[in-house]
Amino acid sequence: MAKKYNIAVIPGDGIGPEITSAAIEVLEAAAKSKEIEIVARELKAGGEAVDQFGIPLPQETISAAKDSDAVLLGAVGGPKWDNVDPEVRPEKALLGLRSGLGLYANIRPVKVYDELKAASPLKNPGNIDFVIVRELTGGIYFGKIGSYQSGDRLSDGTVKGKVAYDTESYSEGEINRILKIAFELAMTRRKKLTLVDKANVLLTSRMWRRLASQMAYDYPEVEFDCLYVDNAAMQIISRPSTFDVIVTSNLFGDILSDEAGQIAGSIGMLPSASLGAAGTPGMYEPIHGSAPDLAGQNKANPLACILSAAMMMRMQFGEEEIASDIENAVKKTLESGLRTSDITFVGEGTNIKLVGTKEITQAVIENL
Numbered sequence: 001m002a003k004k005y006n007i008a009v010i011p012g013d014g015i016g017p018e019i020t021s022a023a024i025e026v027l028e029a030a031a032k033s034k035e036i037e038i039v040a041r042e043l044k045a046g047g048e049a050v051d052q053f054g055i056p057l058p059q060e061t062i063s064a065a066k067d068s069d070a071v072l073l074g075a076v077g078g079p080k081w082d083n084v085d086p087e088v089r090p091e092k093a094l095l096g097l098r099s100g101l102g103l104y105a106n107i108r109p110v111k112v113y114d115e116l117k118a119a120s121p122l123k124n125p126g127n128i129d130f131v132i133v134r135e136l137t138g139g140i141y142f143g144k145i146g147s148y149q150s151g152d153r154l155s156d157g158t159v160k161g162k163v164a165y166d167t168e169s170y171s172e173g174e175i176n177r178i179l180k181i182a183f184e185l186a187m188t189r190r191k192k193l194t195l196v197d198k199a200n201v202l203l204t205s206r207m208w209r210r211l212a213s214q215m216a217y218d219y220p221e222v223e224f225d226c227l228y229v230d231n232a233a234m235q236i237i238s239r240p241s242t243f244d245v246i247v248t249s250n251l252f253g254d255i256l257s258d259e260a261g262q263i264a265g266s267i268g269m270l271p272s273a274s275l276g277a278a279g280t281p282g283m284y285e286p287i288h289g290s291a292p293d294l295a296g297q298n299k300a301n302p303l304a305c306i307l308s309a310a311m312m313m314r315m316q317f318g319e320e321e322i323a324s325d326i327e328n329a330v331k332k333t334l335e336s337g338l339r340t341s342d343i344t345f346v347g348e349g350t351n352i353k354l355v356g357t358k359e360i361t362q363a364v365i366e367n368l
């Protein structure tokens with residue numbers, strides 16, 4: 001084999017093991033045809049690690065993830081660990097991985113496949129294919145917090161009581177690095193970038209707007225515009241097909257990416273990537289959770305995890321051909337009418353056939 005990629009695989013809990021092994025099988029098949037070897041090393045995190053080591057993210061996992069070329073994550077958590085000490089909840093592993101790997105950019109593509117358009121809550125979804133680039137390690141989730149007893153009174157004379165505050169703060173460096181990722185991504189797509197902010201009210205947003213407008217000069221081919229977040233929330237519903245790349249802060253991205261994800265219909269179809277500095281391993285994962293209700297029953301839709309592996313090939317390794325081979329194989333599989341239970345209601349009455357995790361994975365491999 002000419003090349004070798006070392007992938008740290010963190011299956012996690014619930015359906016995690018089923019969907020990550022499906023994604024690795026597809027990845028190996030797609031890479032083999034290009035003389036590339038995939039070396040997958042399984043690591044423990046989440047509830048499984050809590051059971052075995054008493055903590056959700058063992059040091060060995062984080063060290064091995066750092067040493068890998070890229071990380072593929074299934075999902076962590078489940079009702080079994082609902083009552084454990086909050087400090088060792090399985091979901092804490094996600095935060096540990098994000099901070100440990102310095103993952104500051106969350107990339108969420110939103111794509112509606114023709115075959116699944118009926119699953120979208122929009123009447124006429126059109127040709128939806130855009131990406132949200134969310135800043136992941138700054139802003140209000142990481143700003144100064146506090147509370148104090150206020151002696152102030154409201155204008156009607158009642159006492160205000162205790163005051164709590166969270167602060168939104170961003171440095172130019174934090175903004176510029178995520179903007180660069182967004183502009184570069186736009187260059188590989190339809191060359192449109194929209195900054196979503198609240199520059200009519202927030203000082204941090206005005207800084208985002210100033211820096212983005214400056215950077216736009218370096219990308220003259222990219223059509224750049226700005227939207228206030230409240231307007232963006234409406235436009236994502238009213239004209240989703242006009243967006244290409246959207247870049248925004250941590251808080252706004254958190255909310256808008258869930259709104260946008262819903263447009264695509266099934267949570268089982270949506271991949272994501274979290275990226276850090278150039279040359280460091282990114283983490284690729286489906287946006288859904290561990291779906292404990294489906295675990296171990298061969299019912300989970302593995303396509304979001306398989307599409308996350310395709311994102312890894314494109315964004316981490318520049319293996320565009322492997323990425324599009326996998327994406328085309330997923331499309332062909334949907335065209336052939338195969339559906340897991342979460343998407344069976346779509347297109348019923350035609351050639352639709354309900355299959356399990358293993359069967360749909362094999363079909364993707366055959367369609368490569």
Ligand SMILES: NC(=O)c1ccc[n+]([C@@H]2O[C@H](COP(=O)([O-])OP(=O)(O)OC[C@H]3O[C@@H](n4cnc5c(N)ncnc54)[C@H](O)[C@@H]3O)[C@@H](O)[C@H]2O)c1
Nearest residue numbers: 075076077078091268288289290291292293294300301342
């Ligand atoms: N990144 C992560 O690891 C992550 C993300 C979200 C939630 N969680 C955790 O997962 C657990 C379950 O959370 P939840 O139930 O709120 O969300 P969930 O995403 O696991 O499930 C929500 C619904 O979607 C269905 N679903 C999800 N993925 C599917 C797939 N691939 N195929 C078919 N159906 C699918 C489930 O059956 C369920 O009905 C919780 O412990 C939560 O904290 C983990």
